[in-house]
Amino acid sequence: MAESRKSLYPSKWLSKASAGDRVACELRMRIISGEIESGSILSENKLAADFDVSRSPIREALKILASENIIRLERMGAVVIGLSEKEIEEIYDVRLLIESFVFERLVRIDTNELVMELCKILEMMKVSIKYKDADEFSYQDVLFHETIIRAANHSYILMIWNNLKPVMESFILLSMRMRLEEKYEDFARIIKNHELYIEAVKTKNRDLMIKSLHENFDDVQGKVEDLWMSQQMLSKGVIQQDEHDEQDD
Amino acid sequence: MAESRKSLYPSKWLSKASAGDRVACELRMRIISGEIESGSILSENKLAADFDVSRSPIREALKILASENIIRLERMGAVVIGLSEKEIEEIYDVRLLIESFVFERLVRIDTNELVMELCKILEMMKVSIKYKDADEFSYQDVLFHETIIRAANHSYILMIWNNLKPVMESFILLSMRMRLEEKYEDFARIIKNHELYIEAVKTKNRDLMIKSLHENFDDVQGKVEDLWMSQQMLSKGVIQQDEHDEQDD
DNA sequence: ATTATAATACTTGTATACAAGTATACTTGA
DNA sequence: TCAAGTATACTTGTATACAAGTATTATAAT
Numbered sequence: 001m002a003e004s005r006k007s008l009y010p011s012k013w014l015s016k017a018s019a020g021d022r023v024a025c026e027l028r029m030r031i032i033s034g035e036i037e038s039g040s041i042l043s044e045n046k047l048a049a050d051f052d053v054s055r056s057p058i059r060e061a062l063k064i065l066a067s068e069n070i071i072r073l074e075r076m077g078a079v080v081i082g083l084s085e086k087e088i089e090e091i092y093d094v095r096l097l098i099e100s101f102v103f104e105r106l107v108r109i110d111t112n113e114l115v116m117e118l119c120k121i122l123e124m125m126k127v128s129i130k131y132k133d134a135d136e137f138s139y140q141d142v143l144f145h146e147t148i149i150r151a152a153n154h155s156y157i158l159m160i161w162n163n164l165k166p167v168m169e170s171f172i173l174l175s176m177r178m179r180l181e182e183k184y185e186d187f188a189r190i191i192k193n194h195e196l197y198i199e200a201v202k203t204k205n206r207d208l209m210i211k212s213l214h215e216n217f218d219d220v221q222g223k224v225e226d227l228w229m230s231q232q233m234l235s236k237g238v239i240q241q242d243e244h245d246e247q248d249d
Numbered sequence: 250m251a252e253s254r255k256s257l258y259p260s261k262w263l264s265k266a267s268a269g270d271r272v273a274c275e276l277r278m279r280i281i282s283g284e285i286e287s288g289s290i291l292s293e294n295k296l297a298a299d300f301d302v303s304r305s306p307i308r309e310a311l312k313i314l315a316s317e318n319i320i321r322l323e324r325m326g327a328v329v330i331g332l333s334e335k336e337i338e339e340i341y342d343v344r345l346l347i348e349s350f351v352f353e354r355l356v357r358i359d360t361n362e363l364v365m366e367l368c369k370i371l372e373m374m375k376v377s378i379k380y381k382d383a384d385e386f387s388y389q390d391v392l393f394h395e396t397i398i399r400a401a402n403h404s405y406i407l408m409i410w411n412n413l414k415p416v417m418e419s420f421i422l423l424s425m426r427m428r429l430e431e432k433y434e435d436f437a438r439i440i441k442n443h444e445l446y447i448e449a450v451k452t453k454n455r456d457l458m459i460k461s462l463h464e465n466f467d468d469v470q471g472k473v474e475d476l477w478m479s480q481q482m483l484s485k486g487v488i489q490q491d492e493h494d495e496q497d498d
Numbered sequence: 499a500t501t502a503t504a505a506t507a508c509t510t511g512t513a514t515a516c517a518a519g520t521a522t523a524c525t526t527g528a
Numbered sequence: 529t530c531a532a533g534t535a536t537a538c539t540t541g542t543a544t545a546c547a548a549g550t551a552t553t554a555t556a557a558t
Binding site: 043044045059075076077 | 538539540541
């Protein structure tokens with residue numbers, strides 16, 4: 001049975017990616033969206049048939065997903081872990097941890113250039129909302145935080161970010177798409193929080209940074225939980241609904 | 250040219266490992282010891298010939314090392330990054346970060362069982378020193394910290410640890426072997442610091458924990474720097490000296 | 499001598515083949 | 529009916545083959 005459904009992951013982000021990366025991105029989205037349920041067992045051969053590629057890229061994809069902690073490689077097949085509320089909280093723990101660490105570094109260096117860059121990204125985010133482009137908005141949102149983290153120039157913190165990023169990205173992508181449909185007014189608050197964040201970086205105000213970060217997370221975490229769960233419930237229905245407008249990437 | 254030198258990585262730790270893992274461990278040791286210099290370019294084909302395996306496990310190994318940030322995968326060949334002082338400091342930054350985070354979690358739960366486990370490991374460490382087994386000591390040292398981190402039951406913090414662990418392990422392994430030769434008295438201090446750490450966990454004394462952790466790191470970091478550099482200089486000579494007592498794993 | 503072009507040698511990514519091991523199902527014997 | 533053993537089907541890890549792309553080198557023309 002070959003693959004011919006609409007992909008969850010934005011295909012234009014995969015322009016230069018290998019088959020392994022594509023498979024990883026798509027599987028990640030399906031796992032995080034809940035389409036592939038926690039506890040399911042993925043078989044290399046079956047996946048190879050489904051995605052219509054050989055086992056090599058599948059193996060690569062599974063290794064990637066295992067390092068991201070959303071699947072577990074066992075003797076027989078890969079067990080899906082997925083993202084429960086606990087994992088989502090944990091991811092935000094880590095983000096808080098590393099962004100706080102980074103901020104401590106930033107207060108000691110010149111951040112003018114960084115602030116400029118962040119403002120640019122914020123503008124992009126605003127435009128994305130204006131044109132209701134959830135994917136682009138997500139991209140810029142992730143880029144915003146990555147830009148801050150890169151500014152600290154700390155390769156091992158960046159390593160942690162790189163490990164976390166794909167899962168974060170998928171989660172944000174799904175949650176932003178959902179908000180666009182159901183909670184459009186949320187975007188204003190997200191923008192506001194990012195403005196506060198920039199202000200904190202500019203004035204090197206530690207408390208303000210923590211505040212904006214927390215509010216941003218509480219927003220994404222606490223308030224969205226219910227929506228998220230409903231989204232997970234919905235996802236299967238949504239996918240099935242999309243099933244007939246088949247369109248390969 | 251097939252491989253036939255004494256391996257830097259303890260072969261008994263590889264009992265059930267795949268060829269890819271073996272290659273990764275061995276390459277990691279050579280990179281961290283400085284035998285393979287930063288900036289070198291590794292070729293899949295050449296490595297496959299050197300290690301006398303096919304490209305598949307080599308590819309796997311390179312992916313692993315790239316995710317650990319000690320090599321960089323580029324269009325043509327893998328560029329060795331290695332561990333300079335900066336990277337070593339960064340690793341300890343991250344350890345401090347995650348172990349502090351973990352400690353905050355530990356003060357809220359019952360740590361009796363953990364303390365027991367840590368005492369056991371500490372005893373093991375003492376025995377290892379007594380019999381001058383640097384490799385076993387390193388193993389237990391790494392296990393000590395991993396045990397603490399696991400106790401926090403935080404999958405994403407554990408993920409970070411798992412990413413960091415191989416490089417840490419290699420570094421500790423090399424530095425403990427060196428101490429055994431040149432700085433035997435250091436071990437007493439390391440044991441002392443670990444005792445303090447256990448005490449901190451037992452009494453949930455935040456300051457004591459930070460103190461012991463810092464002293465442990467300053468020890469490994471500051472004081473060892475010069476030794477480390479001399480070790481890096483030495484490594485090539487040492488390897489060559491070992492070259493003639495060939496012994497496959 | 500210098501530049502443009504072509505040939506070569508290496509690179510990555512993917513497909514496929516195979517060996518060794520492990521779980522599942524199917525016998526066969528009591 | 530149930531236990532033990534065997535066969536089968538699936539698993540992972542590794543080797544090998546190949547296509548497409550990229551750098552390097554050699555050659556040829558000016």
